[in-house]
Amino acid sequence: MPGPDDHTGARIKEQRKLARLTQRQLAERLPYSYSLLNQVECGAKPANLDFVAAVAQALRIDVTALTGQPYVTELQQDRLTELVRPIREALDLYDLGPDDTIPGRPAKQLIAAAEDLCAQVRATRLRSAARLLPAVIAELTTAAWRTRSTELWQALASTYRTAHDIAVKLGYYDLGSVALDRMCWAAHRASDPCLAAIRQYMRALAYFREGEYAIGQRLVAAGHGIVGAAEQTREAVAVTGQLHLGASVIAARADQQNVVDTHIAEAKRCASRTGDASEIHWLSFGPTNVALHRMSAAVEMRQYDEALAQARNIALPPTLATSRRAHFLIDRARSEMETGRTEAALGSIVDARHTAPEQTRYHPGARETIKGLVHASRRTPDTLGHMAAWIGL
Template sequence: MPDLPHDGLGRRIAYYRGVVRPKMTQQRLAEVACVSLGTVRKIERGERGVTDATLEAIAGALGVDPGRLRADRGPVQSAVQKALPALSAAIAAYDVPDDGPVRALPELRTAVFEAERWRLAAQYTRIVRHVPELLAELARGYHRAGMDERCELARLLVSAYRSADSVAFKFGARDLSARLVELMRWAVPEAEDPLLTASVAYVRTETFFAAHAYASGLRALEQALDAAPAPGEPLEIAMKGTLHMRAAVIAGRAGDVPAARSHLAHARLLADQISEGVYYGTAFGPDSVRIHEVSVAVSLGAEHVGLQVVRSGLPSLPVAGDPAHRATERRSAGGRRRDREGGPGRCRRGSPSSHRDREHGPDGRVREGQATGPRRRGPVRSLRCAQRGHDVSGLRSADRGLCGGGAVRRRRFFQWTEQSGLT
């Protein structure tokens, strides 16, 4: 296989190696990626190209999608688009799967958790290569299983459908995404898990965002809130909180100010009771709520409130590799669909947030795949854009306050925005 062009690729590999915490040495990268140390050194110096296989191994070792390391994103888009029909075929036969082998339940559990890890890290090429076969295998196992195993297989199916949905929605296959959401709703009753049912209701909201059916989406979320268990244990608190966060965003889109404020207030109260983390595949905690506050403020035309939230300080950065870090790497994690729900307006038409609309999802997070380059400054730029033609001095001072102070502080800010799902 021919080597890929190495224009800047080595620098990007070195950058991602440098921001991993704890920092990854060239020797460690070579060991994890199963390539020679000399190869890593030559690649980073730009002295040799990289094959697809080597690039995927290095990206896997760094915990990023190979597309983030490429200068040309075209091959990634093309590879995913070509693989989508296989995903469609896998779910078309969800109730009449082909005959074939089925691994033991612990192995299936590991494969599904790995797919969820790829989803949280936005590693779409890995998902689209492996999940179609996994879905077919899970369907076979589900229909063959006895009652004692069927419950867990239903849970695994829901998680795998969600991972597949992340690719479908990201790459514009809206009908396929809606079908995957419906399959999640089909499988979840067998799981006999009311918290998983709540998480499916959370994901389902993306279909209302895509259709601009905000009032209907708000009703669906409020019904899910009524049905969800009372918030006693941390998982119950987190799931109630994620639904309230989602409801606040969609209420903001609907222009329902009282509902948006009420749901955001409930989310704050619940977030104060637990730590930031991933709960049923969705990030929730104080930092997630603060990000949603910016989104809701901009949706309701209160950009100054969003600016105050940004000025109030940066969330602490978790260590790479732990669950909280994976949660913040990609907050669909914070619930998946920041990039999917459309933006609140267009600056070029005089509305507050065209820059945000082009680069961010409705709750203030940059669209997936935009985590590198100057667009990391989107959160502050969107607020500056909102005030264009008015007094922007305060916004500029906030920009300096967040990004000033030298390279270390700038990198910390960019890390925070990326890990928070703002990029």
Template sequence: MSDSTVGKRIAAQRKIARFTQAKLGRVAGYSTSMVSKVEQGREAPSDGFVAAVARALDTAPERLTGGPPWTVIEEDGPLEGIGELRAILAEGQYVTATEPPPLAHLAAGMDAIDLAYRNDQGRVAMAQLPAVLRALYGALHAAPADHRAPVYTLLAAAYYTAQRLLRRFGFLSLVPTALDRLDWSSADADDPLYAALAKVERARILMYHDGGELGMRLVEQSLDLIEGATPGANAVRGFAHLSGSVVAARGLRPGIAAEHIAHARELAPLMHGESDLYGTLFGPANVGIHACAVALESGEPDRAAREGAALVLPPGLAPPRAGHHWQDVARANLLAGRPGDALIALRRAREVAPQQTRLHPSVRETYLGIVAAERRRSESTGAFGAWLRITP
């Protein structure tokens, strides 16, 4: 088995901290058996487990997951834009601006970036975003004080996309800074929904740091900010409920998770499909996807696997959203003792969203769990591992 698994890293950090498996389980809130299975590669760890263990060991979640998978990323060439985006975040309020084109051109540029992100073309989005950000600061400096609200709205949209891109590529340590800039820009935007989105996204990143209690409060605060029943308001409201369901499930609050899912189900028919508004992808199918995810996070992998496999996803669903669903179904099948079905689900994830699937740390851990469960590699298992660049 590879020595670069989450389980092996947890074991190494646990020993550095002089924790026994029993003590780590007690401090993190999990059983000793669970800790042992993860360390031995017999069970794929959930994001909630990794967050709780990282906090218990006083280390960064990326240290356990391996951080950005540079080896995989760079096989397709340099990740253009990440260095420049990192510099912009470091510059904070002192960003070096560039000469801006008309605001309509910048809005069209953001639309193109968001479309690339939606369609599993994160490299394209990352390469284009920094230039738009610097030009937006140029537009902000050039606009009269009483005409800056539309620029702030575009800046909020840019930072909203920036933190999503950073999560996709594994740069979790940069996400809080991007969220700080989202908070700053949304405060003066002429679209109040970005302030609500900022709180939801903060709640989502807090899950990586075992911050579920604060995350649930932020989701409620976000819902309080959303007014009206426009399509955009309902999309953001539904997105907040879906995010709240996962935050609650990871915090072992199944009742609260179920309430959020129920509210989302009531709103979903208003979308007439899966909405692209604000990048929420909110609609009936996404509610079904999150219901399966909540079952998985709540300790019901068999139900998550059955309902997830039976869920019919619409053809136009964003590829990363569909890919993430099949990744969850794979992990659910593995936990339910069906490694063969888990591999089938991983292959479906690869078909619909190859870039996201190859980068996601849970996919690698699920694959290694499949190998451990099978005790030997079948031809199809070996082929998938070769695609992930893993040699168990």
């Protein structure tokens, strides 16, 4: 179990000292006050993700060095670490051609298996998806090399995207980057501009996590260039809309309100053309996802009252992906905590755990919110105590 000094603030302090900076010197490099840095380092306040990204950028280190990801102790307890190495190996064998030891399954079955893995990740069944993933990658790789089928290359690219999603949700960001490189490789062989644009969108989110907002915006623009040159089908419009949503959150973290408004308006226009397009590449794109990203942008800009006002007006449809539902609850919990609604925040985090336990346990925003609630409570309620123990606090 982590010790009392094993928290994000303590890691910030350690990395600051390694950089030979005083608190005031580091604070001068941040868009945050010296007082907040002091409180975060001593554990009196949680380190929100935007704060952590700003510190990582100032110190020129990876965000994971400050968050402690992947959360190895919890992953070992959940027996998830043993599932990571086979995924890493499957991603490494992409260029060896067909494996003659793998029997051929019909293409329709392999494509259906790839789709099922995407569905499992959206349903936050990470353990099940991670266990099945390496074999599906191996089968699809061999089948694609044997037949050079466009549909199989597309399915393989989609499965690499699933590998990225699993790796990132478990905190293995380096593995996620490898998976995106493989996705690009397969999408190129499939000659699929939409998959190539989605890969740029996901690369942009990786730089968003690291606080490199200008690079993230360039990658989104590259994605628009790719999909904009393709035939403007419903699929292409949905991908275009999702690129705008990604750009809106990046701009929010960069505190660019006008840019946020422009991207949200463009995404809303795309959604009016596609309607609910959640089935397209498992992006969950549609009017509801536009509303959810608008709320997320308010959270990123620390407009917590506005975020809660928006949350009250969002009706989540029963068909919304479990992963998106949990993300909404985590955003709402953060906003409730930041506005002093601690009981409501605890309720939202408990709801997120019930909705998607694996995703919530390894989500850095959820973990920091739980830590913040512990610090804010004069007397820790039993429910909060259980939640704190659950994340290893």
